[in-house]
Every structure is written in C-alpha cells, then in structure tokens.
Amino acid sequence: MSKYRIYEPGERQAALERRRLRKMARTAHGYVRGNTRQFYEWLGEMPKLHLPETPPIWICGDCHIENLGALAGSNGHVAVQIRDFDQSVVGHPGHDIIRLCLSLASAARSSDLCGTVTARMVEEVVRNYALALARGRRDEVPKAPDLVEATQRCAFDRSWKHLARDRLKHRTPSIDPGKKFWPLAPEERAAIVALFAQPAMRDLVLKLHHRGAEARIEVVDAAYWVKGCSSLELLRYAVIIGIWDGGAAPRYALFDIKEAEAPIAPAARPEAMPNDPAERVVAGARALSPILGERMGTGRIMDKPVFVRELLPQDLKIEVDQFASKSALAVAGYLAYVVGDSHGRLMSVEARDDWRRAVRQRGAAEIDAPDWLWHAVVAMSGRHEAAYLEHCCAHDLIYRH
Template sequence: MDLRLFRVASTDESDPVPQNLKISPDERAAFLATQQSLKMARSAHAFVRGSTVSFYEWLETGRVTDIPTGPAIWICGDCHLGNLGPLANAKGKVDIQIRDLDQTVIGNPAHDLIRLSLSLASAARGSDLPGVTTARMLEEMIRGYGLALREPGPDDLVPEPSVVRSVRRRALGRRWDHLARERIQDISPAIPLGQKFWALADEERQAIAALFKEPEIKRLVLTLNARADTSKIEVVDAAYWMKGCSSLGKLRYAVLVEVIDSRQKTYALIDIKEAVEAAAPPHPSADMPAHYGARVVAGARALSPNLGNRMLAANLMGHPVIIRELMPQDLKLEVDQFSRTQAVEAARYLAYVVGRAHARQMDKAVRAEWSNELERRHPADLNAPNWLWSSVVSLAAKHEEGYLEHCRRYALEAV
C-alpha cells in the first residue's frame, strides 16, 4: 500500500478511510501514524486535542510561574472539550461527565482547568469569535468551577447550555440499534471489516477469546442493563478498531459479545483499549496503581462514576488494557461552531462539571481552602484570573506554532 498517496488523497473528515481498505497486522503501525498526522492537521483545534504530551512539555517550559497548586486529587489530565459528554451508568441513567480518562493521575486540579480553557479558547478562535469572548469564557469557567466547590450536591446549579442540552436529549433517545448502526453499521451479529475495523491475527483472536472466559469480565458484562447473573456470554466477533486520535498506534479492539439467558439473546459491544503511561504530571506524593489500566479505572471511578463503574483493567498479550462496554447513550460533545453566548455558557457549565468531579474527592475544609486560593488569585479588575489567562495565551501561541510546523512537515512528507 502506498501510504504517501493515501495521505494526499484522504483529507475529508466524513470519509477518512476507503470503505474497501484492508490492513494487515504488519501494516498497522505505519498506517495509524499516517492517520494520526492527518487528524491533527485538520485544524488547530484538532491539533490541541491530539497533543497532550506537548501540552505538558510546553506548560512546564513556559513563562507562566504562578499556577496555583491545588489539593492532590484525581484529575482528568486531558480535559478538553471533546472529552466531556453524556455517559450512562449501569442502570442507564445519563449524566454529563468526563468521558476519557487515559491521562488521569493524582495531580494538580489547576491543570484540568488550563487544559479545558485552552480547548475552549481554540474552539472559540475556530468559530471566529473575538478575544474578548475568550476572556469572558475564562471568567465564567472560574465562576462555574467555584460554584461546584461551594455546593457539590445538585447537578442543576448551573443550567445546561443549548449545545449540551441537545446532545443529552439525543443520548436519552438512543438504544442498542443506534449504537450498532453507528459503530458497526448493522444490527446483525458481526463486525464488518473495512473502513474502521480490521482483521485480527490468530494470536489476537485467541487472546481475546481467552480474556472473555475470565470470571471478572463476565461479571462486568452482566452488571449492565440488569442482565441475569445466570446468563452466558460468548464472543461472536472481534476486530482491530481504528478509533480516536491520541489512541492511534496503540492496541484497540471491538468485541461483539452475545448474552444468552433463558428468555432471549442480546448483544454487547465491548471496547478494549491499551493503557499507557500518563503524560500528565502526578503529585510528588501520589500513591497510584502501577498498572496503567488500573490507574485509569481508579481515576475514572473517582471522577466519572458512570464510566468508572463500567470498566475493568486487565492484561492482553502482555499489554495493560482497559475494558468497558459501550452504551448507546455515550456521546461526546462535538461543537463545530460557537456563538458568543453559547461559548460563554458552555465554558461556565463544563467547568462546573469538572469542578463537581474534583469536589466530590474533597471534604468541606479542603474545598473551602482550594476555593479561597482561586479567589485570592483572581483580581477584581481582570476579566479572567491572571494565571489562567497567561497560561492560555502562552500555550495558544505554542500550539499554533506547533500546529503550523506539523502541517509543514505533513505537507513535505506528502509530496
């Protein structure tokens, strides 16, 4: 396969990979590297989302030195706009929570605020909004986050903006057939190979079959949707899954499982994802699981219970992995264009969601101390806290430079 030709020809987000594509296990690494470059070159916002490692490198070497040090709690570590959205719990109740915890560590909660601020600022620039809107967004972020620290109980203290409300409504109306048609393009019990799903090597197929014979995995599948404990589960099909951006190049599998009880047969779609070392810096005294997958599960259960309680850590062919069942209600927030009002409302609400995830790990005294620290660093005559504004300005410049260099390298390689 000539990957150079594919790099030039495939630039449309709606159809990034030819439908009849066949990728052998030996070809995956080169192809996935190409795909990651393509995705990150599509826009500056896409580059921000896909450059977590660079984010922390630039944050450490930047000129911002007054970032507050918050309590040592589990943080997302990659808290950008696309990593929040509706998530269903084991009983199907839907809440807006953090939906990707690959980078989670016990660290500084200020890092989540900076990462989310940069993501929202990038989305605002992509929507051609003026800089004053970005300043208002950061101001409202601190306001929404502060409300969560003061009162972590009610989930409606900050009203949902329209861009979030529409996604939640769509999530509430989704069932298995929606998930099946979206993910595997059919509701029949098979995973179609081609655009997103590729054939497995014999070793992979055997390892996945063995994994699903383990009692813990069976319990995970039967926990959801009130399935009977006496049900049997059987792997119907499995495939390598080309999905995401930051996960490209790592092991990723989709597994279709049949659940059989005395009344009926149902199906579950299981996501197996390789867990790797986090780029986010941990707190010096952090006591976290050494197993990368166990670290992700622990962080997810602290930050996003709806997701964390549906996950398990395991090993597959010597690699640490995270296993979870996909639910039809799980969606990401995809915002192509913000209006000024939407941008400000979204900033306040999403910071409130992150604040609730942080606050549930703190007692009242710690919440008050962290809230006071944020207030102390928030001069009344500024539209946004100086440390947050300076961080976003510095990082936005670094990411813009990095994005243009990425595109230049990509273009030169494609010729």
C-alpha cells in the same frame, strides 16, 4: 468489499502514524486535542507559572471539550461527566482547568470568534468551576446550554440499534471491515476470547446486564478499532458480546478494549495510584465519573495492560464544529461546572474552600480570572498556534504530494 484500504496487522503501525499526524493537521482545535504530550512539556517550561498549592486529587489529565459528554449509568440515568481517563493521575486540579480553557480557546479560534469571547469564556470557566466547588444548592446548577441539551435529548432515546448503526454502520451484531475496523491477527482474537473467559470479566458483563451466573457469554465478533487521535498507535479493539440466558433471544453488548500506557500528565503522588496503567485508568474513572467507572474492568492482551468498558447507546461526546458567541460562553460555563463538581467531591471541606478562593482570586490583568490561569492560556495558545502551523507544513503537505 470495502472501498477503504484494509490494513493487516503487520501494516498497522505506519498507517496509524500517518493517520494520527493527518488528523492533527485538520484543524487547530484537533491539534490541541491530539497534543497532550507537548502541552505538559510546554507547561513545565513556563518559569513564571506557579499554581496555587492544594492537596492533589484524581484529575482527568486531558480535560478538553470532547472528553466530556453524556454517559449512562446501569440504572438508566444519563449525566454529563468526564468520559476519558487515559491520562488520569493523582495530580493538581489546575492542570484540568488550564487544559479545558486551552481547548475552549482553540475551539473559539477555529470558529473565528474574537479574542474578547475567549477572555469571557475563561471568566465563565472560573465562575462556574468555583460555583461547583461551593457545593451549594442543586438549584444553583447552571442550565445546560442548547448544545449540551441536544446531546442529552439524543442520548435518552437511543437503543442498541442506534449504537450498532453509529458505531458499526448497520444493525446486525457483526463488524464489517472498513475505514474504522481492521482484521485481527489469530493471536489477537484468541487473546480477546481468553480475556472475556476470565471470571472477573465474565462477572462484569453479567452484572452490567443483570444476569445470573447461569447465563452464557460469547465473543460474537471483534476487530481492530481505528479510533482516537493521540492514542491511535495503541492497541484498540471493538468487541461484540452475546449474552444467552435460558431460551430467550440473545442480548448483545459492545465493548471497547484499549491499551493503557504510562501517563503523560504529571502525578503529584505516584504512590497513591495503582502501578498497573490499566488499573490506574479505571481508578481515575471510578473517582471522577462513577457511572462510567462501574462499567470498566482491566486485563491483558498479549501481555499488554488494557482497560475494558462497555459502550452504551446513550454515551455521546459533545462535538463542537462551530461556536457562536452566546453558545460558546454557555458551554464553557457548563463544562467547567461539571469538572468542578467532579473535583469537589474528592476534596475535604477545608481544601475545597481554599482551592475555591485561589480560583476566584482576581489577578492584575483586566479579566476576572487568576493570573496563573490567564497567563497559562495565553502562552499555551501561542505555542500551540505556532506548532500547529509547523505540524501542517511538516506532515499534511508531505502526505498530499
């Protein structure tokens, strides 16, 4: 029996809302990660913020530190790329840079680093993002810092047993109810079984595991997955799929099903995106992180759009508990290069050169960064710090009494 309270389907909504609010109250950095909606609202309320003109491209839309990390392709190659596309839209690339810088500034603040380090991190973001846009020689790629290298090394050696132990807390192909996994309603399980019975989803599973059409797949186990922060109130499921091919022992795969909703990030060209929210998420992933996008598909669960992706053992987010000054600068520069490389691949040569000059243009402040970026980071850091304190007072203290 689980030591945690297990919530039935009818009890979920209130429990998830409490959990989301408490999770955002744990750290200032956590509040920034879970506060995408107000980020864009406050950004829109800055009358002096004028982003340089550039043709819109697919952007992450929620480009904070933990939405980048190690990802594995079907060929076994592991690379650090953007790994979350819930807010992906065809929009302004400057939004991704501001969001990344705000996330880095918040992480530095949570690590008790001085403001000078934050300023230097913004400079590293500008320098390395612009370097990626230059599309120069591969030997110019910045060296992965220790934190990122450790994530990649760990990713290379992982197997299904590691994935099952980390995600499911044991090595067997089953999901035990507990803090992270809650029971399904009968109609939810039926909808999940029906989803994987659809030809497109079945073909995706077999393609990812290099199996022929004669192979058989089956939903072995499934549960409601309590995961994320700002998206906690959306449907989310963990599903174990068994794959049988002839007389060989079955192979198992873990799939993540998540409800898609209309984006919060502002779209510059809505007509260039799929109307279906789940198809939009997958299109953004395929544009910005192809090795993840190729593992994704779309469907519906109880008439709600969902996107589906296989989780591989090598998929690891970059987790920042405490920054030191040197590692903070290295991580800032490296992640900025990753984002810049993803953006740059989607731009024409002319647009890329113009945008690079706009990013590298030094402003009036005593920092090697454009005014639009620095002023946005300063203003947004202040708004989030004040809102975080109000959030803790309004929610965390109430739940403690």
